[in-house]
Amino acid sequence: MVVTRFAPSPTGYLHVGGARTALFNWLWARRNRGRFILRIEDTDRKRNTPTAAKQVMDDLRWLGIDWDEGPGVGGPSGPYLQSERRDIYDRYVRQLLDEQKAYYCFDTADELDALRKQAQAGKGGFAYRRPERFPQAGDAEKARAEGRPVTVRFAVPQDEPIVVNDVVRGRVSFAAGEVGDFIILKSDGFPTYNFACVVDDYMMKITHVIRGQEHLMNTPGQQALWRALFGDAPPPKYAHMSVTVSDSGGKLSKRERPKALRETMRPRANKEFIDAVAANSAVDTWPALTSLQVKEFVGGQSVPDMPYIDRMADFVGVALPEINIVDFSKSGYLPETMVNFLALLGWSPGDGREIMPLGELIDSFDLARLTKSNSLFDRHKLLAFNTEHIKMTGPETLLEHLKAYLKNAGSPLLAADDPLLLRVITTCEGARTLADIDRKSRFIFIDDDKIEYDVKAVNKVLLKGDGLAMLAVVRDRLAAMEHFSQEAIEDMLRSLAEEKQVGLGKVAQPLRVAICGTTISLPIFDSVQILGREGTLTRIDNTLKKFEGTAKS
RNA sequence: GGCCCCAUCGUCUAGGCAGGUCUAGGACACCGGGUUUUCAACCCGGCAACAGGGGUUCGAAUCCCCUUGGGGCUACCA
Numbered sequence: 001m002v003v004t005r006f007a008p009s010p011t012g013y014l015h016v017g018g019a020r021t022a023l024f025n026w027l028w029a030r031r032n033r034g035r036f037i038l039r040i041e042d043t044d045r046k047r048n049t050p051t052a053a054k055q056v057m058d059d060l061r062w063l064g065i066d067w068d069e070g071p072g073v074g075g076p077s078g079p080y081l082q083s084e085r086r087d088i089y090d091r092y093v094r095q096l097l098d099e100q101k102a103y104y105c106f107d108t109a110d111e112l113d114a115l116r117k118q119a120q121a122g123k124g125g126f127a128y129r130r131p132e133r134f135p136q137a138g139d140a141e142k143a144r145a146e147g148r149p150v151t152v153r154f155a156v157p158q159d160e161p162i163v164v165n166d167v168v169r170g171r172v173s174f175a176a177g178e179v180g181d182f183i184i185l186k187s188d189g190f191p192t193y194n195f196a197c198v199v200d201d202y203m204m205k206i207t208h209v210i211r212g213q214e215h216l217m218n219t220p221g222q223q224a225l226w227r228a229l230f231g232d233a234p235p236p237k238y239a240h241m242s243v244t245v246s247d248s249g250g251k252l253s254k255r256e257r258p259k260a261l262r263e264t265m266r267p268r269a270n271k272e273f274i275d276a277v278a279a280n281s282a283v284d285t286w287p288a289l290t291s292l293q294v295k296e297f298v299g300g301q302s303v304p305d306m307p308y309i310d311r312m313a314d315f316v317g318v319a320l321p322e323i324n325i326v327d328f329s330k331s332g333y334l335p336e337t338m339v340n341f342l343a344l345l346g347w348s349p350g351d352g353r354e355i356m357p358l359g360e361l362i363d364s365f366d367l368a369r370l371t372k373s374n375s376l377f378d379r380h381k382l383l384a385f386n387t388e389h390i391k392m393t394g395p396e397t398l399l400e401h402l403k404a405y406l407k408n409a410g411s412p413l414l415a416a417d418d419p420l421l422l423r424v425i426t427t428c429e430g431a432r433t434l435a436d437i438d439r440k441s442r443f444i445f446i447d448d449d450k451i452e453y454d455v456k457a458v459n460k461v462l463l464k465g466d467g468l469a470m471l472a473v474v475r476d477r478l479a480a481m482e483h484f485s486q487e488a489i490e491d492m493l494r495s496l497a498e499e500k501q502v503g504l505g506k507v508a509q510p511l512r513v514a515i516c517g518t519t520i521s522l523p524i525f526d527s528v529q530i531l532g533r534e535g536t537l538t539r540i541d542n543t544l545k546k547f548e549g550t551a552k553s
Numbered sequence: 554g555g556c557c558c559c560a561u562c563g564u565c566u567a568g569g570c571a572g573g574u575c576u577a578g579g580a581c582a583c584c585g586g587g588u589u590u591u592c593a594a595c596c597c598g599g600c601a602a603c604a605g606g607g608g609u610u611c612g613a614a615u616c617c618c619c620u621u622g623g624g625g626c627u628a629c630c631a
Contacts, residue, residue: 002597008631009630011631041631043630043631044629044630044631046630047630048631055619080558105629109629114626115626119554120554120555120627121554122554122555123555123556123561124555125555125556125627126555126627132624150630153630164557167631169557170570172558173555173557174556174557175556178555178557179556182628183628183629185629186629187629188629190629190631192628192629192630193578193630193631194631196631197631204598210631212625213558213559213624213625213626214624214625214627214631215625215626216558216625216626217556217557217558217625217626217627218626218631222628240558242559242624243559243625245569245572245623245625247564250624251624251625255588276561314580344565344566345565348565348566348567348604348619350566350567351567352566352567352578352579352580354566354579354580354581355580356563368586371565371566372558372559372560372624373558373559373560373624374558374559374560374623374624375564376564378564378565378581378582379566379567380564380582381564381580381581381582382579383581384580384582384604385581387593387594390595410622417595429582429593429594429595430592430593430594430595431592431594432592432593432594436592436593439592440591442591457591461591484558489588493590496591497590503589503590504589505591506588508591509590509592510556511590512591518591518592519591519592520591520592520593521591521592521614522591523590523591524590524591525590
């Protein structure tokens, strides 16, 4: 049976790279009717937070990725938090120590740094120099007493090359001595990734490890460790996927958002600006940043937590590139879109299909068709995918997605009932994101006297030419109508245009701006009918009053 | 610096492992036109690639080598 796992380190939100890894493992398990395990690799006490673990799980659920074993669901190989498996790791470390396959180490971080610098200066790479005689338990005690850090290193067999047979890359060979002895147990008693991962993959009977290419260099060490620990037990098959790169070059990383924000802030960063940003940087229960903190951020010396980044971006008025899964959901992308798009980053079914529902993805997924070369995360294509998915998603499902979106965005449209929302959805055929739908419909639930007029729209449609005059005529016709049905509104506007010998746009656009404040809204007949006669007339009157006399020639 | 991976339109890719059917196919983007009550959507058309150099072969996008370029790793992070 195929068993795969996703093993995130809970250091923050789930980002697209992690989501893709999770998805590929999940697809492969589902495709083979196997099991998919979620394992939390929280062995870095400095960086991991419990909220991040929860957030990662929420994001996975949002994507529709469920796990057969893991936090929340349990399973035969638990616990699934590495921080709760320390006795297991200790046992294996003990075993290696006893068999002289691992040894204690007492170097400080500074000493190691110095060694590394030295190696850099020379021509070779850095590999830890193994001591002639392995320190014993007594030595470790003594070192501890002296306050030196105590770690354990694995003695990587140095006599022959290590060959990794990778599912996507084929045979990758590492020269004997190339892989240096690496730390398996940190001085705080926690295992390192390279160790815990091997032990857990064995105990959880993982058959396929699908992960990013950045792990390829870890594989020979892990493989050697596996042999030392588990002898001839067959190791999992490794599949190292291509890396997802960003258009700014390099691996797509969470740092892009702070970077983008910093770049837009820098040119404006005088004292008042920094103070203003700082004063408005509080998030929920988190206190506002100080001006100094903001200044240091702009200067590149520090990076505040992500919520602050989002808050500042909001205040400054920039849209940051989406990196985390939550960013995409906030921007109005469907989970179906994300899954589909992510699946095609480094994989293709080979027959030209692109827009695929989940079931099709599962049926077609194949490790043999993973791409070797890196791929760039193309937001344009993502948008196109979202448009397609919105089109092919049924109104009921879309309604659920939309409601979740609106809630998240705090949209006034939240006041709408289901029938109205459904109507909005069907009228918005061709919307590219849920945000589009929201944006085009918000006007419905804004108070008549709180319309924000878009300057450009007002100038172009109302002030230039005889927009205001036309609007006044429209107002009177609307007031005189017997039945305020959508059909009647359409008939009235069309015949008015015909009567005045102008295109419908000349009639419709001033009306649109009057009731929405902008030229972007639902189709005009729907807009007017949904708003109702009273609201429409009030808004027209307000508009007329506001802009009369300001018309340009 | 060392080690490892990769290389087809601007981007994602098909084709490569089993060399000829590839004057290299699709999608997105872009450009032009159409439709139109806004934004979209939609329809039609167009531009556009085998990184370079050597081999092997009757024949190479496809196999081999070198160069160049890109990426990854080089932590008591995962």
